[in-house]
Amino acid sequence: DAGVIQSPRHEVTEMGQEVTLRCKPISGHNSLFWYRQTMMRGLELLIYFNNNVPIDDSGMPEDRFSAKMPNASFSTLKIQPSEPRDSAVYFCASRPGTGVGYTFGSGTRLTVV
């Protein structure tokens, strides 16, 4: 089991550009979560999917953020247009079911200049 796989590991982009972060959850896990980590706010839940369906996106900061899960093995988080304040580490996590722990990916460190 390769764990939760995120790409890219690092992304540096200019303000205004579109950024796409990718996540492959653990096979068989039916819940997927996107988190953002900053020094000021810690770890915040952005959105989560259950069986590929977005359940709660109340943590998505603005309309510039969007997330999709076209199938059980792939999800994307897109920021368009990106801004310097979006700079953070973005984590993807998955879980097989209720009552079981979460597994996190290694994260994508995003820097918007």
Added chain:
Amino acid sequence: KQEVTQIPAALSVPEGENLVLNCSFTDSAIYNLQWFRQDPGKGLTSLLLIQSSQREQTSGRLNASLDKSSGRSTLYIAASQPGDSATYLCAVYAAGNKLTFGGGTRVLVKP
């Protein structure tokens, strides 16, 4: 709204001492609580998961307790080593399928 607090925010101990990390949460209606470790610039590694019906979990030198009624969990690390230096995060899983994190405790174990 569930709030999770970890005190202290930072802790420095000499090698060999036992570590005691505290976590408190405001809503006791949780399904489980999970402790993670995060090394600088790295992702989160799960250490222990305690179900709401359990009082504690143990793994090697780590022991985590849970008192749901008082909204508290404690992570004990026995005989600390420099390799234990990291940030330790507590997270509770509650209604709404959400995992809410505390701010973490940054631990430094000095040789």
